[in-house]
Amino acid sequence: MTHRDVNHKLLVAEPLGKEGLELLQQHVHVDVRLKSSRDELTARLPDYHALIVRSATQVNEQLLDAGKNLIVVGRAGVGVDNIDVEAATKRGITVVNAPTTNIVAAAEHALAILWALARKIPQADASVRRGEWKREQFIGAELVGKRLGLVGFGRVGGEVARRAVGLGLDVAAFDPYVTPERAAQMQVKMVSFDELLATSDFVSLHTPVTAETKKLIGAAELAKCKPGARLVNTARGALLDENALLDALDTGHLAGAALDVFDKEPPHNERLLKHPAVVLTPHIGGSTTEAATRVSLEVAGEVLAVLQGKPARFAVNAPLVSPTLAPVLHPYINLAERLGRFYTKWVGGPLGKIEIEYAGTIASEETGVLTAAVIKGLLGPIVDTRVNLVNAALLAQAHGLHVAERKTRDVNRYDNLLTLTGERRVSGIVLHDEPHIVQLDGNWVDFVPKGYVMLTRHRDRPGMIGRVGTLLGAADVNIASMQVAREAPRGEAIMVLTLDDPAPDSVMQAICRELDIQWSQVLDL
Numbered sequence: 001m002t003h004r005d006v007n008h009k010l011l012v013a014e015p016l017g018k019e020g021l022e023l024l025q026q027h028v029h030v031d032v033r034l035k036s037s038r039d040e041l042t043a044r045l046p047d048y049h050a051l052i053v054r055s056a057t058q059v060n061e062q063l064l065d066a067g068k069n070l071i072v073v074g075r076a077g078v079g080v081d082n083i084d085v086e087a088a089t090k091r092g093i094t095v096v097n098a099p100t101t102n103i104v105a106a107a108e109h110a111l112a113i114l115w116a117l118a119r120k121i122p123q124a125d126a127s128v129r130r131g132e133w134k135r136e137q138f139i140g141a142e143l144v145g146k147r148l149g150l151v152g153f154g155r156v157g158g159e160v161a162r163r164a165v166g167l168g169l170d171v172a173a174f175d176p177y178v179t180p181e182r183a184a185q186m187q188v189k190m191v192s193f194d195e196l197l198a199t200s201d202f203v204s205l206h207t208p209v210t211a212e213t214k215k216l217i218g219a220a221e222l223a224k225c226k227p228g229a230r231l232v233n234t235a236r237g238a239l240l241d242e243n244a245l246l247d248a249l250d251t252g253h254l255a256g257a258a259l260d261v262f263d264k265e266p267p268h269n270e271r272l273l274k275h276p277a278v279v280l281t282p283h284i285g286g287s288t289t290e291a292a293t294r295v296s297l298e299v300a301g302e303v304l305a306v307l308q309g310k311p312a313r314f315a316v317n318a319p320l321v322s323p324t325l326a327p328v329l330h331p332y333i334n335l336a337e338r339l340g341r342f343y344t345k346w347v348g349g350p351l352g353k354i355e356i357e358y359a360g361t362i363a364s365e366e367t368g369v370l371t372a373a374v375i376k377g378l379l380g381p382i383v384d385t386r387v388n389l390v391n392a393a394l395l396a397q398a399h400g401l402h403v404a405e406r407k408t409r410d411v412n413r414y415d416n417l418l419t420l421t422g423e424r425r426v427s428g429i430v431l432h433d434e435p436h437i438v439q440l441d442g443n444w445v446d447f448v449p450k451g452y453v454m455l456t457r458h459r460d461r462p463g464m465i466g467r468v469g470t471l472l473g474a475a476d477v478n479i480a481s482m483q484v485a486r487e488a489p490r491g492e493a494i495m496v497l498t499l500d501d502p503a504p505d506s507v508m509q510a511i512c513r514e515l516d517i518q519w520s521q522v523l524d525l
Contacts, residue, residue, distance in 0.1 A: 008071075008307050009047060014054040016076055020296025027304055042066045050303050052076055059083040064091055072096060072306040074299045078286075080316050089317040096302035096312050100155070101294035102286030107159035109285040110204055110234040111167075113258035117230050117279045118143060118202075141201075141230075141255075144168035149200030151216070152207030152235065153178045153188070154383060155398060160204060161188050172196055175207070177382045179350045182400040197224040204232040205239050208384030211524060219244040222254065230256045234285045237262040246271050249278070260285045313391055328365055335418060335435035336370040338449045338525075339428045340377020342437065343420050345523040346455070351378055353402045354422045360415035363407035371405060374420065414438060443485035443494045451480075452499040453523045459516040460486045460493040468495065468511055475507045 008028040012021070013036060024030045033044065045051065045067040052074040053059060059073055064087050073083060075097040088095050116122055119140035127134055148164050150157045153175035161171045165187045172189045174196045183190045197203065203225065207213050217231070218241040225231075231254060233240050242263055248254040258279040263269075265283055272278060298314075305312045344351065356374055358367050375396050376387035387395055396403055411417070419427040419439070427439035428449070437449050447453065458464055465484065472479060478500040486493035503511075503522050511520045 008049045010050040010052065010303065010307075011044065011048040012052045013041060013057050014052070014076070016052060016054075016299075017292050017296030019293050020076075020298075020300035023297060023300045024304065028307065045070070050074065050307060052299060052303060053082070055079065055082055057082060059088075061087045064088055064093060067093075072303050072312075074303040075316075076295050076299045078102065083316075085317050094306045094312060095316040096299065096306065096314050097316055098295045098298035098302070099314055101298050102288075102291045103155050103159055105288040105291040106156045106234060106285040107163065108288075109260060109281070110156070110160050110206070110232055111163055113234070113260060113279050113281060114148075114202055114204065114230075114232050115143065117232065117256050117258040122279050123276065143202075146170065146201035147172060147199055149174070149191075149196040149203045150188075151175075151193070151196065151203065151205045153183065153190075154206060154208075156235075157204075157206035158186065160206065161186050169202075172200065176349050177344075177351055177399065179352055179400045193221075194224055197221060198226055200226060200229060202230050202232060205235045207235060207239065208382075209236045209238045210381060212381075214238050215241050217241065217245070219247065222248040225254060227253055228255045230254065230258070232258045234260040237265065242267075242269055242272055246275060249275060313394070315391075328362070329367075329369060331430045331433050332362065332370055332416070332418065333373045335428050335430050336373035337377035337380075338435045339418060339420055339426055339437070340374040341380060342377075342449045342453075342523065342525060343422070343424065343426055344378050344381050345525065346426070346521075347423050348521075349423070351399070351401045352422060353404070354378065354420055355404045355406055357406045357408065357417075357419040357421065359408050359417040359419065360411045361409075362416040362418075363409055367405065367407070370418070371403065374418075375401070375403060413444070440485070440494055440496070443487070445483055445485045445494070445496050447481060447483070447496050447498055449525050451525060452502050453525055454495075454497040454499055454503060454520065455523070456495040456497075456511070456520040457518040458493055458495065458514075459518075460484070460488075460490050461516055464493075464514075464516060465495065467514055468497070471507050471510050472497075472499070472503060475504055477501045477503050477507065 010024060010028050010030050012030060012032045015034060021030065042063060045063065046069060048067065049069050049071045051067060051070060054076050059082060061084055070093050072094045073088060075083060078097060078099050080095060080097055083095055085095050120138045124138040146169055148169045148171050150161060150171065150173040153173040157173065164171050172191045173183060174191060174193045178190065180190045216239045222244055231245065245257055249257060256277040260281045261283055267273060302312045302314055356371055372392035375392040378401065379387055379395060379399060414429045417427055417429055419425065425441050426437060428435055428437045434448060436446055438444060438446050456468060469479060480498040480500055482497050484493050484495045508520060508522065511517060
C-alpha cells in the first residue's frame, strides 16, 4: 500500500511518460498543465512544491521567485541548460535530472548507424524507392575482424564496446582517464590517440565537449586516419570539424561518415546534406520508447525522494551543508574542488587510486561533502555529468577512480591542510577565504590555483629563471607571479609561474629544449 502525501503538490509543465505520472500520482497530488503560457505558469507556481519540465520551459530566477514553496525542480532528461541551477541553489531548491536513462539507446544507435554506414543501407533504400535496381553500387563492408576505435570510454562508450565485441569487432579505445585494467576486463585495448586513428577501420566518438576536446577531430587528425576508414559521431557536434570531414571524404581518404549530432542543429551545411557518403540522423541517439519510459520513472523517483526528505542520486546542484558545519566547511569546499581539478589537469592520465588526507582541526569534522567536492574536481574536466555528495562515489566507481580518506590531527607547517596523493601529490589550504596550493610533490610553494599556471621541473642552476622569463617575454606572455621550490641548492627544483595569457606551443617546446629542464606544462584552471 502506497502512502500519498496530500500536502505536496506537483506541477508537470511538459509531456511526461505515463509510467512516471502514475508513480507520482500514487504519492503526491499531480497537476498536468501542458502548453501553459509564461504568465499562466508564473501565476500557478506559488501553489506547488515541485515542478517537472523538459527542455522548452525556461526555469529562470523570475520563475523560481514565483515558486515560493518550491522544494525541487525535475528535468525529464539529461541537460539542465534551461534551468538556472545557481539561482535554484541559492533558494534552497534541489534540481534533479535523469542522466542514465538513454545510455543503452545511445550505444545501440551508434552501432545502428555504423552498420548502416558499412552496408550503405540509407543509400540503397533511397535507390530502390526511386525505382532503381543498382546492386553493384551498394557493395558494403563486413564488421567481423575489423577494428572499432572508441574515442572516449565512459558509460556510453563502454556499452558500445560490450556489443561490438559480441559482433566480432576488435575494439580499441583512447581515454587518458581510464585504466588499462578496466578496459581489459571488457576485452578492449587502450591505445594512444594517434594509434587509434591509424589502425581503426571505424572511429566512433563518445567523449564530452570540454576546452580540450572541442574540434578534437580536425584536418590533421583525419589525415592520420587509416585510408578507407569510416567515422561515426553520436556524441556532440562540436567534437568534429565538419568541413574537414567533408574534404577527407571528397579526396577518398575516408570511405564514409555517420552523424547524429552537428555543429548547428538542424544542420544547414549543403555539402554535408547532399554528400553521398554520409549517413545522417536528427539527434535521435537517445530517443526510444524504452528510454522515454526510463526518463519518466527516473525523474519521478528523484522528485519523490527529495519531497520525502531522502537523498537523490542525481541532484544536479551541490548538497546543502548543515548550518552548524557551514562556517567550518564552506571555505574548504572550493579548495577541495580546486585541488581535484588541478590534480587531473596536472596528471593528464588515468586517475586510479587517490588518497585524501585531512590534517589538523578539520580532521575532526564530517568531511563527506569535501570528499565529494574533490571527486567533482577530479572528474569535472573529463565527464559531462555533474557530481554531488550523493552520486560522487557512484561516478568515481564507474570511472575506475578509487578514493580513500585519511584523517590526522598532526600538523606539518599548516593547520587544516588538504592533500591529494596518487601518481602526484598536491596540498592546499584556505587563506583569507581563498584556496592556495602550498605543496607539489613534497616541494613547498604558495599560489592560487586559477587562470594559467605554468609548472617546470628542472635542475637548480643560475640563469634558469631568466631563460624561461625571456622566452615568455619574447612571446608577449605576461608573468603574474613566480616562485621556485627546491630540494637543495643545485638540486631538483619546481618553478611555478602564474600567467596572464596561455603560452604558445612553440614557446613551450623551446622551454622544454633547455638543457636542465626535465618537463614543463601549462595548466588552464
